[in-house]
Amino acid sequence: MSQWTAICALLDIDDEDVMRFDNNGKTYAVFRYENQAYVSDGLCTHEKVHLADGLVMEYVIECPKHNGRFDIRDGKALGAPVCINLKTYPAKVEGGKIFADLG
């Protein structure tokens, strides 16, 4: 059963951008693109750099350190130097707020 955690208002994040969210000792990346929200682990699978400092280009987040790129919808690693997919979490927007199932 889903346990939805409130993260922030959708408008707290610019469109085509990312924000860091820390919860219960873990760090996440929260993305907004075309008024949809996406949530993933916050650290790049290559060398644990915060993705929230990276660049969102449509559905792709690019790590700020080594250009590792992931699809924010499913966390798929899109080529070297990232080889391991990013873990993603179900997310939804309700009443202008972003919620994610971080379980």
Add this chain to the structure above:
Amino acid sequence: MQSKKISVPPRSREDYQLIGGAGDSAVDRGLVNAHWYKSPVSRPQMKQLMQRSDLPAIKDTCIWYACLGLAAAALVWTWGTPWAWLAFFAYGTLYGGPADSRWHEAGHGTAFKTRWMNDALYQVASFQVLRRPTVWRWSHARHHTDTLVTGRDPEIAALLPIDVPGMLLNLFAIRSGPRELWRALWNASGHISDAEKTFIPEMEWPQVIRDARKWVSLYAVLITSAVIIKSFLPLVLIGLLPGMMGTWLYTFFGLTQHAGLPENVTDFRENCRTVYMNPVFRFLYWNMNFHLEHHMYPMVPYHALPALHETIKADCPPPYTSTLQAYREILPTLWRQAYDPEYFVNRPVPKGETE
């Protein structure tokens, strides 16, 4: 020039080995995958600076290859005359020199907005600059993670103590060029060195071998062409020879990046130089003279580095006002480091807020 000596155990070339070198002690000292200082830049500014564009790199790439085409025409036209040596120098310089910065920027994925354009330029420039594409993609990732960390960074250009004759030979890749081809042959036969395995993930090893086999096929075509037309011209136009000829130019630019600056620090303001260069140099070098800025924020494209420099320069050591000024510091330092490897240049880092 400010300089100082550090109190460290005596250095030897063995310290730089990726296996059995100083890497283990670097781990113990917290230098590996460490937190590096970054000058503050607001998120809206950084987002603006990181924006990609195809246009600047398309324009620059067209100009570069047009110049290369003209030089190639001059080489073919003068072939068989003494003027061919001059034409080969010009052609090789344009073939191999700017290929380094194109390899670099495309490897970061920041030259173009369009991914396939970065990938295509990366493959072509890697061949021109004599760097195996997958091996050097990963070695460069390591260089950015552990910049100038002894025993971890595989791309330190000025190993201590400085080997002056070796550096002079490598101005034309006399050692490094043939060695890289030999390593490509080794890879093509299905082998990867243990040292390279330390920074290339196992799932990328098959790609290293595929790359090498493509290179071997290309060289086979070149050699066959030379035999068929009974001329060295194909080998002078493409591959090892023009790549070696052009090495002096990117070495001239590249030594300004880190040479003479301290190893084993975690602040790019201490181990990277920003050097003001003229527009021709900046075109050939694709703004990598803003090297401190590039290391601090590697995802900022080359065409936005001057703007990034303006944004953070108050928090950085003063830039070198010219290439000449940089070399007035670098050459005496390298000369001294040939017999005193604990000596290095100490950059005046502004004292302010640190992370």
